[in-house]
Amino acid sequence: MVKPSLIEIYDRLFAFFGPQHWWPGETPFEIIVGAVLTQNTAWTNVEKAIANLKDRGLLTFEAMVTLPHATLADLIRPAGYFNVKASRLHNLLGMIQDRYAGDLDLFAQEELAALRQNLLEVKGIGPETADSILLYAAEKPTFVIDAYTHRLLSRHGLAAEEGADYHEMQELFMASLPNTPALFNEYHALIVRTGKEFCKKTNPRCAECPLFETLNS
Secondary structure (H helix, E strand, O other), X not given: OOOXXXXXXXXXXXXXXXXXXXXXXXXXXXXXXXXXXXXXXXXXXXXXHHHHHHHOOOOOHHHHHOOOHHHHHHHOHHHOOHHHHHHXXXXXXXXXXXXXXXXXXXXXXXXXXXXXXXXXXXXXXXXXXXXXXXXHHOOOOOOOOOHHHHHHHHHOOOOOOXXXXXXXXXXXXHHHOOOOHHHHHXXXXXXXXXXXXXXOOOOOOHHHOOOXXXXXX
């Protein structure tokens, strides 16, 4: 099997699906909250939790940073692990308050490496969540690696099936593509779409996948 290039994969996926308009969020703050809530749950559950916050006028930094833990946990209950996620959200918002005076514009203006380090120092924020916030909320040029990305790379011989390193997979994308947030955004969204519709964990629909010819060339 000849390994496809990442550009070839992108071109095929974009031609098949078109633009994805991802991440689904009306504001950078909503994207930040969603990036935490989506940990270990389906996006449909995140939407319900976000709707709870919106309906009560609480989906703002100023409201959530002072919201009692029990109240926040109850509101985000649909997203699962609600007590844990409420703590993680408060940890994250506390960091933004302490380091950036609660100013999301100042937060987004921070240099990429420093901002990523600050995010990773927050308890409960790992590389995938940090990079999602960086790319989608702060529009920084970093590539998000998730289960869909790993699955696609491994099935095309571009990453090990077991024990693949997050940083190595991220570097593969960032070294192979133009360093632009818009491209990284679109590419990751296309991978997620492919993973949900074709490159499934079990019973993948390989023969119908837009990458089938690439895989079998």
